[in-house]
Amino acid sequence: MTVEARKRPSFTIWILAGIIVILAAALIGILLFLKNQPQPERGVAPIREIEPLDPDSQNWGINFPNQFSTLLKTKDNNSPTTFGGSAPISKLEADPRLVTLFAGYPFSxxxxxxxxxxxALIDVRATKRVNETTAGTCYSCKSSNNPKLWSEMGMAKFDSTPFSELGKLIEQPIGxxxxxxxxxxxxxxxxxxLEEALQARGKDWRTFTRQEMRTVVCANCHVEYYFAGEGKYLTYPWEKGTKIEEIVDYYEESGFKDWxxxxxxTPMLKAQHPEYELFTADSTHYKAGVACADCHMPYTRDGAAKFSSHNVHSPLLAPDAACGQCHTDVPLVVGRVATIQAQVNERMLAAEDALIDAINALKAAAAMPGVDEAKLDxxxxxxxxxxxxxxxxxxxNSMGFHNPQEALRILGKSTDLARQAQLLAVQAAGDTSILAKTP
Ligand code: HEC
Ligand code: HEC
Ligand code: HEC
Ligand code: HEC
Structure with missing residues (x-):
């Protein structure tokens, strides 16, 4: 091979390299040109500034039509499930023991x-539990008007305003x-x-992770609470902790009674809807890092858009979406829900029977002359x-599913305490025949 023969290909390479450099420069030029063009309006970019705390979901919905339209669907859901769902079935008709257990209180x-x-708004206004003496506090978890009202008038004023008067300022449901x-x-x-309850536990939600917020945001409403003092100040009984024993201790110390x-x-307590407390009491899902929104607001597709379904309802009505993102065998886990709920329901009814026996023994003892008052107390x-x-x-509201072990433990303890109450009532009366006298 001659020297010239070796030089010829290297010359071709130089020409090729030159062409590539020119093409690359042209491409960079085109890209820079495109990048500096004004941004086209895209569906996901906010197209309308929303006023802080704007109560009207329709305004927010202009920017986020998928979230808005799925929220609207919660209005028409009406399918029941075995123990939940969205049909407004009367719990008192389904289980008449409740009429006895809540005697003397509007829940009966x-x-x-x-x-x-x-x-939420229609239902709180329709319930016969609400009357002229009802506190404004009852609106606390029903309306998107609240955040603005709380910031304008303060929560103390909000809570102490009578229900009917406060109602004039409230027109939106949850939003x-x-x-x-x-x-x-x-x-x-x-x-x-919620802010105050977290503070009392030394917690600041502003430091929480996004996944934690996907649970804590529900604790704005799905919690145990009571109305403290004359001003009916909305309070979560969390100072000692959020487990049932800590909550009961808190109430025992404060001396609060619902009726x-x-x-x-007996000075009694009414539990509200402690979904947050039961779920976070070391349930398997909570410990695995699962959030309320994972099951109740699963990601959904609408064409190319992926968003959280705001059609919040029983996951059993759409288990493929709710459970299928993590569990491969959806029928299996849905079957587990049925088993868990049946077991919890069985133990729940046993606790109710024990409570009714305790009530009857207490009533009979209280009517006995010469009853031992200390024992009765x-x-x-x-x-x-x-x-x-x-x-x-x-x-x-989950018939124990949110935390099956804890639900069964609590019901076992309840039954035990109720039977002890019944025995003590007999001892206070000093007469076992009161057991026979009970209706
Ligand atoms: C692992 C999935 C899962 C997680 C996480 C979860 N839930 Fe549930 N939830 C369920 C199931 C299943 C039911 C039972 C539904 C039924 O009986 O129809 C339920 C029931 C409910 C209900 C009653 C629904 C109805 O139709 O009556 C409410 C309210 C609720 N959950 C709120 C919450 C809140 C608040 C959290 C977080 C603190 C939470 N859930 C976490 C699966 C979950
Ligand atoms: C502003 C208060 C509020 C917040 C925040 C809230 N809820 Fe609710 N939720 C309610 C009320 C009130 C109802 C009952 C409405 C009714 O019966 O009219 C309800 C009902 C439900 C139901 C039952 C729906 C049905 O069709 O039976 C589920 C499930 C539920 N909420 C889950 C959640 C989850 C999960 C979160 C957090 C992502 C959450 N909620 C946040 C107040 C709230
Ligand atoms: C009951 C509480 C609740 C209400 C009411 C609610 N959202 Fe959400 N929203 C959530 C949760 C929880 C997520 C999930 C957030 C995350 O994963 O970071 C979410 C996510 C979103 C996102 C982020 C994208 C996505 O879909 O995950 C947008 C946007 C949004 N919501 C818009 C709205 C609009 C608009 C409304 C009123 C029409 C609304 N939301 C009402 C709880 C709520
Ligand atoms: C975000 C993920 C996620 C979602 C959504 C989810 N799960 Fe789970 N689930 C888990 C994890 C993680 C475990 C822990 C055990 C494991 O690794 O399988 C678990 C465990 C379980 C168990 C066994 C519980 C126990 O105590 O051993 C059941 C039953 C179950 N899930 C039912 C459901 C049902 C029903 C749904 C839908 C309503 C659901 N899960 C939704 C992640 C999820």
């Missing part, structure tokens, strides 16, 4: 299965402003009572605690 008159978020900060769309704590049980003289304490523990699971 009207108590329905809950429905979707868009119905975007209950869970999101306008424009950033960050999840936020909007209920001052007095007729005939037994001890029996009343056990009655109150047993009912609160039962109610913590009965008023919680």
């Amino acid at each position: 008159i009207d108590y329905n299965e809950e429905r979707g978020h868009m119905n 975007c402003a209950n869970c999101h900060e306008a424009n950033t769309m960050n999840l936020v704590v909007t209920n001052p009572a 007095e049980y007729p005939g037994t003289g 001890e029996a009343r304490t056990l009655h109150r605690q047993a009912q609160m523990m039962w109610d913590f699971i009965a008023a919680e």
